[in-house]
Amino acid sequence: MNLLQIKKPSTTFAMPFRHRVVAGKHLLTNTEGAFVLLDDAEFRLFAEGTVERGSTLWTRLVERNFVRAEVDLRAIEERIRTRKRFLDYGPNLHIAVVTLRCNETCVYCHASRANMDATYTDMTKETAEKTVDLILKSTNPSVTIEFQGGEPLANFPIVQHITEYALKQNEKIGKTLEFTMVSNLSLMTDEKLAWLVANKVQICTSIDGPQHLHDKQRKLPTKAAALPLALTGEGASPSAHLAARHWIGRINDEYGKMGLDTSLYHVEALLTTTRDTLPLWKDVVDTYVSLGCKALFLRPVDPFGFADRSGGRVEYPRKEYLEFYRSAVDYMLELNRQGVQILERFAAIFLTKILGGEDPNFLDIRNPCGAAIGQVAYNYDGKIFTCDEGRMLHEMGDDTFLIGEVGKTAYRDLMGHETVRALALASNLDAQPDCVNCTYQPYCGVCPVHNHKSQGSIFGRMRESTLCAVHKGIQDYLFEKIASGDPHVLETFKRWTTVRDRTHFLQTCAL
Amino acid sequence: MSSSLEGFPEGQVQFDLERGAASVRVDSSVYPLEALYGAAYVFIDRAYVLLDRAEGDAYRVWISPKKPAAEDALRALLGEFANELLSCAWRAQIAKDSRSIIEQATTRALGGARGAPSLDDLESFDFSDESFEDPLGIAMSWEEKYGKKKGAEGSEAKAAPAGAEAAAAEGEPTP
Ligand code: SF4
């Protein structure tokens, strides 16, 4: 429909709204994040202000606060408050890089790894304690400490020390603590696993898809310490995939033995989508399902860490990525139709905002983003960054996102740091050209670190941003599916927005 | 020196391929100065950038890549600059229009993250009357700053020229 066909647009009927044509329908969203999909005839009535009072269309529009005369201001206020609840608390996610050492070499390594003999990149006990002391100063009553590297298992004593020290210190403070570890698992042993399970440290790993792709992208140069011979055979080259697969099974078994519901408690895996991944969307999904994973995060490769240098080999146009995304999620929906439970994380994040009216507080897709005010990254040497991506740039020689040092910088000074203020402004979608008028603004987020790296300014230009292309493309896909009205798809989408807390991993101390 | 570039109106740009520099004329009635500063700043990691007052109501921006660049690369750089300039200009306008909503969200976010000062914070707060460094004399009263100027020495005397410049810029008489 040509908008010029609307002869007499009414300037008084509608509340402010944003408009985009998706799947031949008119998608309208408003400030509170409600949406409505209208066909041509309905949109014309809406735009001309001639919707019949009491009609179904009238009710749909009024319920979602699109009609000025019937607007419920209290409801709008309440819904915006609910969506922005995350603004009232400080950082929840605290990333502790306990070492840069890693035994795997990955084509896209984001963390700028160091070789296994680079023990000078191990976090010391003293730095670890100062880091915990600072973390516990967060104004957030819930705190997650995420162990990252390098490979955190390469400096396991510090993982143990941080966990034990944080639990001890928290006895006086009474926050809810959670611990997670992102590991390639190839340095796992039975003893380490027993300790991690006993101390309720959640484990997350990386799986790049089927074995041939995973092993091509993630090289394990020395035989993985804990990989049973039976899996590779004598003399066979070590397989990072088999090592991870072996330990995923072992960890999930442990949870089962403890009587935990393994549909909720299981190893989560992360995918990095490279050029080689694109044609393998089906194999990727099948691999995740076969590993017992219930979620798959189809993350595109980003411009941080080594991925930048190897960009030519792993990068791809975002149009191709979006085709990959559509194929993979279509297939996941089909699997769900057959009773297999698997969800896509990007979709779940956006759908929670679109259908659930809540913000799941995913720090990279929120407004403003979580740089420092939602997450903080602590390097092995005590340097503090607004987020892990900012830390990765530091490893590439760019200190723009360095905001302090443990033991030297006070918590409130970190949160009030000029860089933090600048990032809060730069990621505010009401201040961004394009986003300010974008139909997806209520659900979206921009990444100043990505902008800085790829476009030279923390504000960036969304028209040319690959991240915006991904966010827009995914939301187009989701709204197309919603517009199709397929009850099975809608039911699956609704299920994807249901968050089940993993309460077993929450560690609270009664004061 | 050439003055045409595909995609730019005739006479708008100047090219000096030998020196590896290009310039673009920017109408000051179309782009605010703050947008020009913002856009120019984005390029300082890749290029040397100079802002100049061209003829009449126009600025001229010179960009010279730090690494030698062929015509294509220069053209791309100028194109990038033009896009960034537009983006900065529009962002400045949006920031003005949405000022209160942006401020509200930022204040809430930073306030929520910082929280109230703790006793430790208060302990390290400097409540003393000790003077702090104030080279521009911002914390001084008018009398302190200018009343005793004659014969004044030390920091007050040093503060005067900067303060005087500021006063003159605001159209006030220089004491
Ligand atoms: S700057 Fe980017 S990576 Fe860092 S918290 Fe914000 S969105 Fe996330």
Ligand code: SF4
């Ligand atoms: S990032 Fe892109 S998709 Fe998201 S709100 Fe901004 S313009 Fe829209």
